[in-house]
Amino acid sequence: MKEDQAKAVLKINILSNIIVHQLADILDFWLRKLGVVCEIKSGNYDNIIQDAAAIPRDEVVIIFWEAANFSDGFHYTIKNANENETAKYRNKIAGELGLVFQSLKNHKKVLFNAFHSKPFELGINPGRLATFVLESNEELLRVKPDNVVVLDLNPLFLSVGLEQCFDLRNFYSSKALYSIDFFKSYCDHITPMIAALAGKIKKALILDCDNTLWRGIIGEDGLEGIKISTPFRMVQSAVVELYARGVLIGLCSKNNPADVEDVLNTHPQMILKNDHIVIKKINWNDKVSSILEIHHELNLGLDSFVFVDDAEFECNLVKEQLKEVAVYQVPEKVNDYPRLMEDIASRFFRFEQSAEDLEKTEQYRVQTKREEAKRAHHSMEDYLRSLELHVTIARNETNQVPRIAQLTQKTNQFNLTTQRYTEQDVSAMLSSGEYDFFTLAVKDRFGDSGITGLVILNRREEAAVIDTLLLSCRILGRNIEWVFMDMIMEYIDKPVIRAAYYPTLKNSQVSDFFDRLNFTRLVSDQVGQHYEIEKSAYRAHNEIDYIKLTTWKKS
Known part of the structure; x- marks a missing residue:
């Protein structure tokens, strides 16, 4: 059986009132990196209402409905519209939103980009376009069905840079507003959501200790010699947040167990505690063997694991021998580490959480007791x-x-x-x-x-x-x-x-x-x-x- 034949194909449909043809290929590439096999189609230009009515329910829908192109030249004509004209525009958008959501309310998931006025109004004082966008977003949030996820693009604009996000020359000539740099960042943002819909959800985060949870080597530097600076505390805080969302946290470190326990139990700056950790492999075995033990004891597929280590050798060894495991290396510049942890956290994205998620760590601890009881019979x-x-x-x-x-x-x-x-x-x-x-x-x-x-x-x-x-x-x-x-x-x-x-x-x-x-x-x-x-x-x-x-x- 070929690998792709064993995977269900996730169907995605992109609707837009601008040209976004570059998006499909970039999104397909990003999703395949996560093991998601997809079939991506794009609707006709500026035909959102009609296209929405024809999409099968089992498809994921992405909507680029740009305020700048609500009608031809809207980004500047709205500035001079009187109140009656503005009200007509407002009613038109509300009516069209209602039609689209009526068609899509039972679909798998709809990712809808919030309306924005970029890059046409950037001043301190909001203009007519920005005000109209604000009102339209209020209507959007009021009428959207539960399966619609509204995405705020402003963080992406800030991350990539406004000048790098937009291509005004192509917008004026062919209604292609966004740059390739924007689409890359956008795909990076939404692929964890789509991967979750395809069942590609990570479940366990396995962490090294030295130079991963703290700066230094506990066996050499001792409890007082290791440093837990702000970046490491930020990383630990993010790990504890993942624990609270039901992610299983494990340690895999070449160390003396007593030394690591000493840090977890007594170091005043540690945010990550023993209570957050479901399993520990603190020994002198190779990391691959330890991860395999965790895999068997938790009874989780290897593709459910994310492994973080500071050592290039350890990361490469796990990548080569356990290809299903997602591996991340701690950056040399510690100030970049919290940003990396944000990327890692996105691999655990899920749309909904259940009561079982919040009790996951305790449930797996109890499973360990069952295994001990089994050996006694x-x-x-x-x-x-x-x-x-x-x-x-x-x-x-x-x-x-x-x-x-x-x-x-x-x-x-x-x-x-x-x-x-x-x-x-x-x-x-x-x-x-x-x-x-x-x-x-x-x-x-x-x-x-x-x-x-x-x-x-x-x-x-x-x-x-x-x-x-x-x-x-x-x-x-x-x-x-x-x-x-x-x-x-x-x-x-x-x-x-x-x-x-x-x-x-x-x-x-x-x-x-x-x-x-x-x-x-x-x-x-x-x-x-x-x-x-x-x-x-x-x-x-x-x-x-x-x-x-x-x-x-x-x-």
């Missing part, structure tokens, strides 16, 4: 019985929509079809009455793993179709998937159930899942393997009697 069955597993299955709970969407976007290993859905997708599917959403939450004597399983059932056809079946890697190895399937099959009221397995680079472990349930293989196509079973032929797993089950039907 003589058999797997004895261990599973000792866990006191309690599974709760809910059906069509609207308050779980954010978590449902997040599970589809983030789960890769135990995911039979790898369908990616946004909150808007899930809400629309629930409202249609044609789908059932079953969520699974797991507890045991060690703690609560939260909502970690999902089945989406399509009931539109004569046969029931399993659209999505996934489980978080945190709950694998406990036979929960079989109990979950038993409950789903018991609920289905149709004589035939159909399912599919769509192979990716990450989900090979479930390639025979439906075979093990005695589903009949039907046809194979370029997407995957299709299955079918008669409900009467399904056999429940009654031998799994150590899992207490609570459902929406019974307690």
Whole structure:
């Protein structure tokens, strides 16, 4: 299987009232660097309303709706417009926004650049164009649907420089307002958002210690000899902020464990503390071996990791041997380090956060206790019985929509079809009455793993179709998937159930899942393997009697 064939293609549509043809190629290049395979199309020039009405719901939409070209010469004609003319313009924009948002309100995600008056009004006193832009942005924020993300371009203008962002000669001759430098910066800004929609979300940040969390070498300089200057404190603060957003923080350092513990526990300028760290590999092993240990213990794919180190040798070694890991080297100039950490933080971007995110570190700490308990038992069955597993299955709970969407976007290993859905997708599917959403939450004597399983059932056809079946890697190895399937099959009221397995680079472990349930293989196509079973032929797993089950039907 070629790599690109194993990846779903994300479709992106660019709408604009100016010429932005250079954007598509630059965006495609940036996204492929992050492993996102995309198909990018551009709408017709100044045809936003009509093009928006024709875009399929599963596409991401980017909108460049420039105030300077609301109408031909608007950037200067508005300066002399009377109040009646200005009101007509205002009503026209409000009406057009309403039409566009009506067409796009159920789409995967819409990235809408906020209106601005650059580079035509730059003075201290706002002119007529700037005032009109302010009013238009207020209307934009008032009427936009939840799936629309409004992007403020002003930080990009400041970062790149106004003169470098705009090409007035091309704007006056062909309505091409922006420069290549701007488009590069713009793509750098939005690719983490688009990557998140494609499920390319990093989950764990692994940090070296010496000259990465502080200046100096703790084993040589001692506790009083290392320096934690403002740039290092800014970096640590950013790391703690990532922890608060559910990112797993780990340490991977060639050091004496006691020395590092001393810094974490007693240094008065340390912002990063032991409580923020889920796993530590403080030893004299090579960094590749230590990262692989972290990979196995956290049960996360290597492409979920970001690794930061100051040593060029260590960075190159990890890059060469663990190509899936994103590697960043601490810059020589320490003042550039906080800016680098901003770039690193963008790799963990996600649109929504769930309650499970905020408890992620504690959940993984509890998982370590489970592993210790497993080693203490003589058999797997004895261990599973000792866990006191309690599974709760809910059906069509609207308050779980954010978590449902997040599970589809983030789960890769135990995911039979790898369908990616946004909150808007899930809400629309629930409202249609044609789908059932079953969520699974797991507890045991060690703690609560939260909502970690999902089945989406399509009931539109004569046969029931399993659209999505996934489980978080945190709950694998406990036979929960079989109990979950038993409950789903018991609920289905149709004589035939159909399912599919769509192979990716990450989900090979479930390639025979439906075979093990005695589903009949039907046809194979370029997407995957299709299955079918008669409900009467399904056999429940009654031998799994150590899992207490609570459902929406019974307690």
